[in-house]
Amino acid sequence: MPSPATTDREPAHHGLPVHEVVRRAGTDEAAGLTGAVAADRPAALGPNTLHKRVR
Numbered sequence: 001m002p003s004p005a006t007t008d009r010e011p012a013h014h015g016l017p018v019h020e021v022v023r024r025a026g027t028d029e030a031a032g033l034t035g036a037v038a039a040d041r042p043a044a045l046g047p048n049t050l051h052k053r054v055r
Helices: 018-025 035-045
Strands: none
16 A cells, blocks of 8 residues: 555655755755745645654
């Protein structure tokens, strides 16, 4: 069964070369995100949090 991060068409982000992840994220490898883009990302993509795993 594939991981939730994979699809039939594309590998998960951790299986891609760094330059491809950077390109898909719409950022710059050397400079990172601008302050404005970083501030807008949570509203557009949700909070940057990890969910606690239930054991």
